[in-house]
Amino acid sequence: MSRNKMEYRALEEREIVRVDLIEDAGKSLSPEIDIGQVEGAFIMGLGLWTFEDIIFDPVTGQTLTNRTWNYYVPGAEDIPMDFRVELQKNVSNPLGVLRSKATGEPALCMGAVVYFALMNAINDARKDAGASEDWYAMNPPLTVEKIFLNSLTSPEQFLF
Template structure:
């Protein structure tokens, strides 16, 4: 964690920018900035039942279909499994197709969650393909000049079973605690607050994330972006309001309840995966990425609180600690600045 922390601190020029934020705040009464650095250590554990995968090769043209027990919910599970199949069999990705989840073909799987289901499914798929490769190896040896389609053709004529099924079930964790491994990450978040309105912008976010040897860097960076922005909603906008008498939710629609939108994305967003960090305990050296970045988004809360307290000092002369709760909505930020509109003289 220390190495990662220092790398991000240097890459983001945190110390220099910290001084620039202080200088900006001293020279501006109605705009204030805040910058914080947030670390995260996140534990992952492999849930017991595992994920089963069925791989089938078709003799006519050598195409491959995959059926598996994980649920694709936008985390890229299908893509990672298809890539694992294509890579292990040594064929182009466009020859592999994913079938929809079928609880008859893939029964009794573990819940898709905890950010590790993709890893489970990938390992099951790799094992299936290794089994198929073993069955095909005699034909590859006998016909070294044959391409994939011809190898499948002669194997089919020899009545080789061109389907394989496997269910990766994690071994019982023998280490201390409940986790199989930990993910490490850090983020630098800089914000700007409008003292008069309470509105704010996320000026820049730098994230360095440990994905081990990523199964798919594009997908993992997308997961980091999505999780971080989901956390931004929780720390800035998404306040649930209840009727004090009936307990009913007063803002049960997007007219009153505001999730983050396109304009809430950081203006300057820089995400990098930690290099040369293969995870010996993960599938193909990888680490999961889906949930930990939510923790990093707490930097938005602390940066906004920092900017609010700078405004409060200017307007009241008090540097006393201000207790704050999430989300730091426009209203709470505006009130926390200590600016009394009624006493304003034009």
């Protein structure tokens, strides 16, 4: 189960205000470690959906984003300002080691909520800009550049 609240400003970079995650970890062997695993996996998922854009040279097929200078991953400023993780209470897994469950994989998949929250924000920005078409192509990852171009924000809206 996941609940996500996100704030996006069309004239600035994205900022995740709050994320609430509830994880079914079975009977947790170490709640502190499991919460850390959930947090780390969610941030990995956030990176997959919003930062990690693999770009290939159209002529040679060579990977152009193969170094830290041009392949971006989430940094400390990209972690939600209010990040709440809770392990579901009173659950057990009769098939798991000491009745526990995996914690990283589900939280990695929950990173997709950031994509859907951003898509809703982009749709709202497009409506505010008077977009005439309802459909547009927007493939992940939703980089800052893709968000800016697809939200139809005009340069005149920036204050210098």
